[in-house]
Amino acid sequence: xxxxxxxxxxxxxxxxxxxxxxxxxxxxxxxxxxxxxxxxxxxxxxxxxxxxxxxxxxxxxxxxxxxxxxxxxxxxxxxxxxxxxxxxxxxxxxxxxxxxxxxxxxxxxxxxxxxxxxxxxxxxxxxxxxxxxxxxxxxxxxxxxxxxxxxxxxxxxxxxxxxxxxxxxxxxxxxxxxxxxxxxxxxxxxxxxxxxxxxxxxxxxxxxxxxxxxxxxxxxxxxxxxxxxxx
Numbered sequence: 001x002x003x004x005x006x007x008x009x010x011x012x013x014x015x016x017x018x019x020x021x022x023x024x025x026x027x028x029x030x031x032x033x034x035x036x037x038x039x040x041x042x043x044x045x046x047x048x049x050x051x052x053x054x055x056x057x058x059x060x061x062x063x064x065x066x067x068x069x070x071x072x073x074x075x076x077x078x079x080x081x082x083x084x085x086x087x088x089x090x091x092x093x094x095x096x097x098x099x100x101x102x103x104x105x106x107x108x109x110x111x112x113x114x115x116x117x118x119x120x121x122x123x124x125x126x127x128x129x130x131x132x133x134x135x136x137x138x139x140x141x142x143x144x145x146x147x148x149x150x151x152x153x154x155x156x157x158x159x160x161x162x163x164x165x166x167x168x169x170x171x172x173x174x175x176x177x178x179x180x181x182x183x184x185x186x187x188x189x190x191x192x193x194x195x196x197x198x199x200x201x202x203x204x205x206x207x208x209x210x211x212x213x214x215x216x217x218x219x220x221x222x223x224x225x226x227x228x229x230x231x
Contacts, residue, residue: 027122143192162228
């Protein structure tokens with residue numbers, strides 16, 4: 001697996017938040033995940049927000065300090081709000097009532113491997129295995145266009161194979177005590193893909209390059225990814 005590198009696509013606000021956590025010696029209380037975490041291994045698209053996990057040994061006092069530190073950084077840039085739902089805490093920078101940046105931290109339900117430290121920061125970073133597994137969960141459960149692009153990209157650049165993606169998904173599901181029925185997961189992905197195709201038909205994509213890319217990605221999932229095995 002490739003070594004992580006500091007992503008050039010990271011937003012300035014995200015950099016300020018990570019720098020503040022590093023200075024406050026709070027970097028080991030959280031581990032970066034989501035699209036930002038993945039960008040340390042595959043830096044191909046811009047992501048403005050930060051998704052992270054609480055480390056298992058992070059105390060309640062440390063968690064309050066992390067939220068306070070992030071809030072202080074964002075408050076210097078404009079109005080903020082903190083929200084909590086389920087196991088997720090989100091600190092957001094607002095433009096009116098709209099969040100233009102969010103730093104979300106969730107409690108982890110499963111972990112495949114030990115992570116590392118994000119380059120140029122004192123903040124922890126999830127392993128590539130955990131990042132791909134989490135993205136697979138998002139692909140199955142949410143199926144947003146960015147989820148399809150991310151999985152396609154990590155496979156096309158050779159970080160993982162389609163079969164490895166499925167294996168990592170299964171391993172994470174087992175650790176979390178969740179459903180591991182691949183047939184059901186494949187059907188969910190097919191359903192998401194169909195929804196995207198209906199919302200954005202190829203015939204309505206004016207740019208020829210974008211149309212070709214969309215067609216290639218959709219065909220790859222239908223013909224390769226959904227039928228991947230260990231051969």
